[in-house]
Amino acid sequence: MSAALPEDAAGEISGRKRTRRLRLTRVPAPLLAGVVVVSFFLLCAIAPEAIAPYDPIAFDYTALLSPPSLAHPFGTDQFGRDILSRTIAASTIDLQIAIFATIAPLVIGTLVGLFIGYYGGWADILFGRLVDLVVTFPFLVIVIAIVAVLGPGLFNMYVAVSVIGWVFYARLTRGEVMVLQQYDYVAAAKVLGYSQARILFRHILPNAARPVLVYWMTDMALAILLGSSLGYLGLGAQPPTAEWGVLIADGKNFFSQAWWITVFPGFAIVLCGIGFSLLGDGLADLLDVKR
């Protein structure tokens, strides 16, 4: 386990500290690539109208189902809507999914894992049973079952994913905290009489947070896969909301004549997923997180 120690625990590990500082000057290539890809999608998500060449919902009856061309690089759909513009417009929803489907699990799971890992006891035993139980439900199946109860839609999808998703963050944080607790610097902080809140949030959390941050990146990639899948099935974002999965479902009936309606939004999903994965890999490299 190569969990690097914080600055105030230096002393014997000054050698390692030096290598860490050296490493910070070199940005890992995957991280750079990930930052570029994700920033591109963020830009599309924030200002789609500035990047998209056409209005994503404007009909154009002079260009129905036209194949990719200079005027429409990704082609048009059965209403003559520009697929490139629609794909760009949809990134707003899909990046929202990446964030909204993971933010509550991230915050709640990390806090719960922090306390359970630190205090242990009956809560820890109970949590162990909960993890065993949660993993027996196929994730997609339990999410679909919850969406079935709440009704299809983006908000209900966030709720369904959050109800289950926090457990994985809590499990990860708990494991980290258990390891960190055995380090001398935590014992030192206790001996110094620091408050529990200070030890938890100033000493343990910053170190436990690094693998969680890496996992968050992967989880955002997974959230986009899940969100677009539910959108495709009609359980997530509802048409006419432009979302990559919904766009693909829109085009599936035209697939053999007009493959471009489905293929290009799919590219966006794949590229965005790779972007977040690279970001995760690069961060793991940079923060020295073993996976």
Place this chain on the structure above:
Amino acid sequence: MNKTGYIAARLLQIVPTFILIGLVVFVLTRLLPGDPVSAMLGDRATDEAVNRLRAQMGFDRSIWTQFLLFLERAVTGDFGSSIAYRVPVTRLIAERLPVTLTLTGLATIFALLMAVPLALVAALNANRWPDYVIRVVFQVGLSSPIFYVGLVLLTVLAAWLRIFPVGGFGETMLDHLWHLFLPAITLALSFAAVIMRNLRASLMEVLEAEFVEFARAKGLPRQIVLMRHVLRNALITTVTLVGLHIGALLGGAVITESVFAVPGVGRLMVDSIFARDYPVIQALTLVLAVIVSVVFLVTDLIQMTLDPRVTR
């Protein structure tokens, strides 16, 4: 702990798991907006019909009695009638479950057939171009949603090239397998990526191990060292991975079956949501979770025979 003791403990452990699965599914139905009975019967149901079904389902009794009643019914396989199909839910699932299990089984075989040789190539050429190419291809596979991969394969191989059927399930046994081929490949691709990444890592670890060096030093042929010593040991983690992945595979089957119109439980689940067929959703959630926990159990037992260190 000895071997028999371990097996007995592991077998007993599944009983509380089953009960807890039942509890989750029970609570889930309780969260339905409004009364489950009126949700099932619809707005136009007469008071008399509502009361009859309420009594029949035990809703007039205490919540604990209801839960026990629910468990009792689940154990005997009585999940009531489907609202959409008007047949017993158990029959509906019994007809479709074999299809889904065949699909996931085929997908697992395909995934292993793809992943194992490629992982070997990647591990033996670690950090050289074959390794990079294989890893990039699998990273793309990992980031591609199943429904998208399915649609692309369906269009290119079924609609354009007409090599495979466009969907459905066929008539004879052989026809069934033929119809399941493309869906199984679709489901296998992302799974293969997961297996390959894991197996590559464990292969590289085993290749460094002292016993492998010893086997080489003994003068054993390269092939024998690779197959008997390296692959055998590295595959132990793969067995665990395949077992732990069953949930993701069943979830993937839900999407694959919807794309290819395969008449399995996954498609039944999605259809049931739109039909508000709650008894079916409830029963399927329960059945799939039970399948996963049984597979976990079997995985543990297999791992124990492969790697005797587990019981110690």
